[in-house]
Amino acid sequence: MNYTRPLEFEKDYLELKNKVEELKALALQKNINLNSELEALENRMGVLQAERYNNLTAWQIYQMARHQERPFTLDYINAIFQDFIELHGDRCYADDSAVVGGLAWFDEIPVTVLGHQKGKDTNENLRRNFGMAHPEGYRKAYRLMEQAEKFGRPLICFIDTPGAYPGTGAEERGQAWAISRNLARMSSLRIPIISLVIGEGGSGGALALGVADRVLMLSYAVYSVISPYGCASILLNDANRSEEMAEKLKMTAPDLLNLGIIDEIIPEPLEGAHRNPQKTYQAVEERIRFNLRELLDQDPADLVERRYQRLRKIGRQPS
């Protein structure tokens, strides 16, 4: 097996891992006993794995979060939910495929699912605009939120976008208006809302699916007011200092848990969700189940009030 698109920091580890696997296959194929050699190599591999993946820098986590092979929204939907029916269109202008949404079952409960959707390859990315939504995408989300409210379905949102698309059409059709309406509406929906940051949480475009009762975040996801590149260009006038800004912006899950922005971190496999998607889906499914059960027990009016108070508390110094 080959490890495609390794990140800079994990290259030597993945090469070693690759060699070990090749050696194992060879031993099996030729029926040679390489047990003692393999044991030594595997020990070294274990040490190297810990060295490479423990204590990743914010910049390295940012690379992980944007990895092209990470599972995206539809992967999670198909793995965790049953009978997903995708619904389309904003009823105003277009169907924006940078946002997907529809109906699905979770543990015999009908739910509405929504999420930003990135593409698996260049063609799909062009169609999905790299997960950067136009106003139509947010308006489709709004429509499906209203629908969820009408039928009393819990809402599960997957966040994975570099940001709302900054283009002329988006401005002409009211990008800011579309986002603000989602923020306001999500705050008053009388249904349980869980948002999960599964990859890249880019600014207002991410938040437009992120006003929730519980915000969960994968351990290698990021969530930030601005990209490190944008921050370095604007504040320092020096895009080369992006790496430094990634650290300062406090965009990783542990930092955001400390700041009260998210409620829970879902640990990924050490080498990242894309190296073991099944394990990741299981962990995500389990945490959705746990949180949904808790939220379904709450009175709708309490849900709305607690969601408001959750926002009211953020950033307030404990007094």
Add this chain to the structure above:
Amino acid sequence: MIKDRLGFKSRTKYATVKPRWEPGVQTADGERCPGCGSPPPVEDDARRLMVCPDCGYHFPLGVWERVRLITDEDSFVELDAQIVSGDPLGFPGYVEKLESARQDTGLKEAVVTGMGAVYGQEVVIGVMDGRFMMGSMGLAVGEKITRAFETAREYKLPVVIFTASGGARMQEGMVSLLQMAKTSAAVERFSQSGLLYISVLTHPTTGGVTASFASLADIVLAEPGATIGFAGARVIEQTIRQKLPSSFQKSEFLLDHGMIDLIINREELKGFLYKLLRFHKGRAM
């Protein structure tokens, strides 16, 4: 009267805070009107409005000049003046930047909120100041806006907000982004009480402020020629690799595309607000 309701001693806050920037000296020495190249206004009335008498260009207006222009004399009472930003991320250079913004503007934060009267009509009013760290929204701005809506809801008063902002304050990271959600939630609650909210978008209103409370008003007004949008023009130009026309994201462009209700000249603004307020009198009382 507002002051009795609040139980405050009668005071006009703007008389006690000395703005360093007086009307008429907001432009740098020797700076000309960006609209037509004339010198900045000198006549009293034009200085009060800061509108170029030759071409009608609307210069950015400071907080206290705006308060003076819109509210009746001695009617304004500031709310939540004590709320200031901390440094939630420990972001390098932020504390110093805040301090110099305070020095330069005489303000504590990029928004001032309070209660006042517009030709006798009581309102809760918020005024942002684009000179204070580009009017960016951090925790303090988000909190003051949120409290303004909460106070107005409690006293069943309409809200008028004058926006001027470059967006979220990136030095406060995700804490600043979440102010978009908080202020939007506050508008939603307020709005569900059947009360009136008018926003007046002034130059410039972009980013996270446009994508939250600014565009959620029942009636959205704008001053002429203001830049209003979500993404900055530079970012869009980099994305689409084209030069944008100068009319892009101006008030008139927004009106054409159906995003705002009306463009109102500064000179007529107070009278126009009064008219709108009168239409909604008696709601939710």
